[in-house]
Amino acid sequence: xxxxxWSALCAVAALLAPSAEACTSAPCSPWWTRFPLPKDADVPAxxxxxxxxxxxxxxxxxxxxxxxxxxxxxxxxxxxxxGPLGSGVLVPAAPLVxxxxxxxxxxxxxLGESEEGPPETATFTAxxxxxxxxxxxxxxxxxxxxxxxxxxxGGSCSVGVEGSQVTLGFTPAPxxxxxxxxxxxxxxxxxKPWATAPHGAVDAAGTLGxxxxxxxxxxxxxxxxxxETVPDQQPPSDRGLAEGTHVATLRPVLEQSGTPLPPxxxxxxxxxxxKDPVPVPVxxxxxxxxxxxxxxxxxxLGALAALSLWRxxxx
Numbered sequence: 001x002x003x004x005x006w007s008a009l010c011a012v013a014a015l016l017a018p019s020a021e022a023c024t025s026a027p028c029s030p031w032w033t034r035f036p037l038p039k040d041a042d043v044p045a046x047x048x049x050x051x052x053x054x055x056x057x058x059x060x061x062x063x064x065x066x067x068x069x070x071x072x073x074x075x076x077x078x079x080x081x082x083g084p085l086g087s088g089v090l091v092p093a094a095p096l097v098x099x100x101x102x103x104x105x106x107x108x109x110x111l112g113e114s115e116e117g118p119p120e121t122a123t124f125t126a127x128x129x130x131x132x133x134x135x136x137x138x139x140x141x142x143x144x145x146x147x148x149x150x151x152x153x154g155g156s157c158s159v160g161v162e163g164s165q166v167t168l169g170f171t172p173a174p175x176x177x178x179x180x181x182x183x184x185x186x187x188x189x190x191x192k193p194w195a196t197a198p199h200g201a202v203d204a205a206g207t208l209g210x211x212x213x214x215x216x217x218x219x220x221x222x223x224x225x226x227x228e229t230v231p232d233q234q235p236p237s238d239r240g241l242a243e244g245t246h247v248a249t250l251r252p253v254l255e256q257s258g259t260p261l262p263p264x265x266x267x268x269x270x271x272x273x274x275k276d277p278v279p280v281p282v283x284x285x286x287x288x289x290x291x292x293x294x295x296x297x298x299x300x301l302g303a304l305a306a307l308s309l310w311r312x313x314x315x
Contacts, residue, residue, distance in 0.1 A: 035104050035122035036181040036200020044178050045096040046129035049256035050078075051182050051199045052106040052120070054086030066090055071101040071123075081256075084184050085198050085215075089255055096126035132259045135173035137206070139250050139264035142167040146273050151226060151236040152217040160230035163240065164270040168221040168248060170206040176261070177204045179254050183261075187220050188249040189241060195220045199255065223248060227272035245269045 034053050037043070043050075052066050059082055066088040068076040076092060083089035088106065096102065104122040145165045150158035168187075172180060185197040195218035201209050208220050217238065223246070226239040250264045 034200075035106070035120065036198075037104075037122045037124055039123075041122075041124040041181075042127040043096065043102075043124045044128070044130045045098045045126045046132070047096065047179070047182065048091070048132070048254065048258075049081075049182060050090045050092070050104060051083060051255055052088040052090070052104070053198050053200065054088065055108075059086045059088075065107040067105050068092065069103045069105065071103065076102070083199075083255060084253075085196065087184075087199060091256055095129060098126050098128050101125050130178060131175065132257055133173060133176040133179055133254065133261065134259055135175055136250070136252055136261045136264055137170060137172040137176060139248070139266045140169045141248070141266045141268035142169055144269060144271065148230060149224065151224075151238060151240070152213045158213075159236040160233050161226045161228065161236060162230060163225050163227040164243075164272060165222060165224040166268045166270065168223070168250075168266065168268075170202065170221060170250065170264075172202070172204065172206055176252075176254075179257075180204060182255045183252045184255070185220055185253075186251045187218075188251065189223060189246050191249070194218055194223065194241075194248070220250075223268065223270070225270040225272065241270055243271055 036051060036053055050068065066080055068078050068090060070076060078093060079091045081089040081091060090104075102124055104124070105119045106121075107119050143166075145167075146163070147165075148160060148162055149165055151161050152158045176183070180202060181200040183202070184199045185195075185201060186193060187195040196216060197208065197211065197220040201211065201220065203209065211219065224240040225243055226236060229235045245267060246269070247265055247267050252261045252263075254261055
């Protein structure tokens, strides 16, 4: 099936079931096959490894699937390793030559052995070597927000809920920015995995790019707690985090780097807002007892006084 065909299939599925939590999609999504590089990028000559992001987690491990060439077509010696989330990691045997243009070529793993198609390509220029980053940046927790949002259950399908959300703000260290295309990410909450993001998912501004919700139902920089389900929608199986104070830990990994990047931590709080109690109607005793409690005694005394006055006049 062509790329357009897969895209059309996914789009139709999203329109047919916009609020269903359990969704299905193609087992291999070719539009996710990519090199996390901008067009005509400059790459540090000492980059530890180059990466091809895999669609749907299908592993890229064939040496003929991913390779590096110079602009004139000369092959560059490199070792292909299996990377996280099915990615292919290409480790050059020697540093790149500054000023040289290179071509990365990768075969789409969604194609069967008998299928043919043009390779995925990315062209870049090797720049001067720079020191590998030793700093990650800063991580902050935004203001807690209450209201409706979507809990993703797979593909482009989701469930509407009411709850609490906190957005984390990340600012990468300047020394990390040139290497961001080869960094993959994990966010832990209270020491447990919450979200992952593939290589190149975070840009120089610290912004998270579009993710395949089938594989990544939790966004890297968003944490939440479900307080209640929107009426007429099924309750989500994933209710997020419990109410209370939590600690988020962001762990970046620069592929094949011997210099670990330090994790970043920040605390945040999630709460469910208390709703105003529904007023309980006060029963009207006059409907049951023939008179109300309020003013009842005064009404009775008035009646007795009128009766006494009538008797005196009559006599």
